[in-house]
Amino acid sequence: xxxxxxxxxxxxxxxxxxxxxxxxxxxxxxxxxxxxxxxxxxxxxxxxxxxxxxxxxxxxxxxxxxxxxxxxxxxxxxxxxxxxxxxxxxxxxxxxxxxxxxxxxxxxxxxxxxxxxxxxxxxxxxxxxxxxxxxxxxxxxxxxxxxxxxxxxxxxxxxxxxxxxxxxxxxxxxxxxxxxxxxxxxxxxxxxxxxxxx
Amino acid sequence: xxxxxxxxxxxxxxxxxxxxxxxxxxxxxxxxxxxxxxxxxxxxxxxxxxxxxxxxxxxxxxxxxxxxxxxxxxxxxxxxxxxxxxxxxxxxxxxxxxxxxxxxxxxxxxxxxxxxxxxxxxxxxxxxxxxxxxxxxxxxxxxxxxxxxxxxxxxxxxxxxxxxxxxxxxxxxxxxxxxxxxxxxxxxxxxxxxxxxx
Numbered sequence: 001x002x003x004x005x006x007x008x009x010x011x012x013x014x015x016x017x018x019x020x021x022x023x024x025x026x027x028x029x030x031x032x033x034x035x036x037x038x039x040x041x042x043x044x045x046x047x048x049x050x051x052x053x054x055x056x057x058x059x060x061x062x063x064x065x066x067x068x069x070x071x072x073x074x075x076x077x078x079x080x081x082x083x084x085x086x087x088x089x090x091x092x093x094x095x096x097x098x099x100x101x102x103x104x105x106x107x108x109x110x111x112x113x114x115x116x117x118x119x120x121x122x123x124x125x126x127x128x129x130x131x132x133x134x135x136x137x138x139x140x141x142x143x144x145x146x147x148x149x150x151x152x153x154x155x156x157x158x159x160x161x162x163x164x165x166x167x168x169x170x171x172x173x174x175x176x177x178x179x180x181x182x183x184x185x186x187x188x189x190x191x192x193x194x195x196x197x198x
Numbered sequence: 199x200x201x202x203x204x205x206x207x208x209x210x211x212x213x214x215x216x217x218x219x220x221x222x223x224x225x226x227x228x229x230x231x232x233x234x235x236x237x238x239x240x241x242x243x244x245x246x247x248x249x250x251x252x253x254x255x256x257x258x259x260x261x262x263x264x265x266x267x268x269x270x271x272x273x274x275x276x277x278x279x280x281x282x283x284x285x286x287x288x289x290x291x292x293x294x295x296x297x298x299x300x301x302x303x304x305x306x307x308x309x310x311x312x313x314x315x316x317x318x319x320x321x322x323x324x325x326x327x328x329x330x331x332x333x334x335x336x337x338x339x340x341x342x343x344x345x346x347x348x349x350x351x352x353x354x355x356x357x358x359x360x361x362x363x364x365x366x367x368x369x370x371x372x373x374x375x376x377x378x379x380x381x382x383x384x385x386x387x388x389x390x391x392x393x394x395x396x
Contacts, residue, residue, distance in 0.1 A: 044273035075242035123271040180378035
């Protein structure tokens with residue numbers, strides 16, 4: 001971002017007040033100076049950041065399939081279809097987190113990893129970012145769910161997932177965004193740089 | 199959702215406590231029964247819902263271009279490239295909201311509208327949904343920004359936006375998700391049902 005060029009858009013923090021610190025949510029209200037010098041307040045949630053994993057299973061005699069999850073999401077009161085994802089632990093690198101979450105939630109380990117990009121899911125009221133990793137060369141062992149975590153793992157072809165994204169069965173924005181990257185990777189419009197990491 | 203089939207995933211509310219009610223954020227902590235009967239807490243924001251508009255400008259002698267915005271988003275401390283979007287007013291229909299937000303923020307009115315789908319941007323801690331509308335047959339008059347709203351409007355081809363989504367210049371998840379729908383519409387993989395509304 002070029003601060004000089006964007007001076008007509010940028011807001012500057014004047015003061016910050018903690019709204020509350022819950023078990024999970026940590027919220028602030030900042031007073032900011034708007035570009036015209038007037039003041040406004042901005043309320044937002046501080047999030048540690050997260051990763052999402054698009055894990056591609058290639059098995060002999062099978063089409064390419066993706067490792068997907070079904071999980072009840074309380075705020076939206078629905079079982080959602082999602083790519084595996086999870087929050088960063090303190091001081092954890094994003095690739096470490098991607099490896100940990102994929103294994104804990106699905107039991108899969110991957111020998112090759114590629115970072116596709118990053119998304120900001122909720123720019124109006126959260127600092128959250130989600131880094132998107134592709135994974136391949138998979139092997140399966142037993143998953144290690146956190147206590148109180150209930151989710152189903154299933155396999156789906158990219159074509160099946162794309163249809164479910166377009167027909168409204170998938171509404172999770174991070175998963176829709178992952179499908180955008182996956183579609184472009186599979187169409188040869190986006191090259192991934194794979195690294196070995198197990 | 200089939201509640202009987204998904205009983206092994208679903209969480210049930212036991213009690214709800216308001217955490218706080220800010221100018222913008224309204225947060226709750228609910229105690230829930232997990233599928234195994236144990237208890238957990240879920241903290242989340244209640245959001246009124248929103249719409250996003252993919253407005254397609256077709257002018258003689260010009261390629262198809264999209265009506266885009268650049269806006270500073272305080273929680274992520276960046277100027278973000280976005281499709282126009284905004285929150286529902288009380289009792290407002292989503293198409294009304296889409297028409298209002300497109301006009302207020304960009305000055306464009308559209309004669310034809312098509313609903314593409316819905317996304318949930320942050321299923322772990324917000325009730326927010328965003329309905330995605332396509333708009334075409336555009337005409338331009340003077341925009342009517344809310345007080346304290348500062349944003350730039352610009353035009354971009356779908357190919358240019360797709361590149362910016364893949365190269366990391368666009369990181370807003372709703373816009374990445376919109377690009378997914380747009381790409382599939384333009385590739386003939388997703389049919390829109392247009393309705394006249396001005």
